[in-house]
Amino acid sequence: MIKIYGSPASSAGRCYWMLEELSLPYEQMPLSLKDREHKSAAYLELNPNGKIPTMIDGDYVLWESMAITYYLAKKSQSSLAAKNLEEEGHIMKWNLWALAELQKPTIDWFIQENFVPAERRDHKVIDTAKEKLPALLQALDVSLKNQSYLVGSRFTVADLNVASVVGLLLGLRYDLSSYGEVTRWMNQIKDRPAFQKMLSMRK
Ligand SMILES: N[C@@H](CCC(=O)N[C@@H](CS)C(=O)NCC(=O)O)C(=O)O
Structure with a gap:
């Protein structure tokens, strides 16, 4: 299942919006900015910027919210992706x-x-x-x-x-x-x- 790090109230919001458009199942991963978990060594392994969102799809890791929305639209071969x-x-x-x-x-x-x-x-x-x-x-x-x-x-x-x-x-x-x-x-x-x-x- 696709995993997203980041609150819907942040730049991650557009990724959740896209997942909802595509009716794809997803999991919202817990990550506390208040506790600076986005700067932890484990999270920096996923996203060296120490920012949210980050998406994990199987073994594939992607950051930058608009790259994530683009990837999801294209992966689903949906009408939200380019046709030519x-x-x-x-x-x-x-x-x-x-x-x-x-x-x-x-x-x-x-x-x-x-x-x-x-x-x-x-x-x-x-x-x-x-x-x-x-x-x-x-x-x-x-x-x-x-x-x-x-x-x-x-x-x-x-x-x-x-x-x-x-x-x-x-x-x-x-x-x-x-x-x-x-x-x-x-x-x-x-x-x-x-x-x-x-x-x-x-x-
Ligand atoms: N261009 C990036 C921006 C990411 C970004 O700035 N995220 C903010 C939340 S909206 C963040 O992680 N801030 C925490 C920090 O910079 O320490 C994207 O769209 O994914």
Whole structure:
């Protein structure tokens, strides 16, 4: 059975979301960040970054949450994976964009808001994130014009990975109303049972 280290409330959340989409059985492995178990020698053997998530599938070990979602979609030969080389290119493009472009300002802001006490919060970090986000969201909005999802008419791993980051923005009460296509797309995705299941696992 597939094993995942990491809480659904962390970057591992998107891996649980994908497992739920695919109806694959999995086991959530206990790992206490509070007790720094992610820095233990045993865990560092699995993931030398000392970060979550890490996935184990038989003898195969994989870290980086978006690589895990990609692997799972492809392993299951599901409709969430690419059907041809062109789709593969688009999926890679969006996965890299989500991680390298959209996630950076989003996570910087999210950490300040959720993990730094109000009196120690670095407002410059938050302001920088707020400056960067509109151009990124505009690019996402334009890309969704005339198509239901990022790679055409069906939901793929690209949507799951990008929406997992946009979901953080919603958690920060970011106003997406000026991005009509992003709002329409995110509303569709929020209704997915697998997404709702992942959210319920965070409680
Ligand atoms: N790019 C990595 C990021 C992993 C990451 O930063 N995980 C955080 C939790 S969301 C973590 O393990 N933090 C603990 C630490 O850095 O000590 C991924 O998506 O898997």
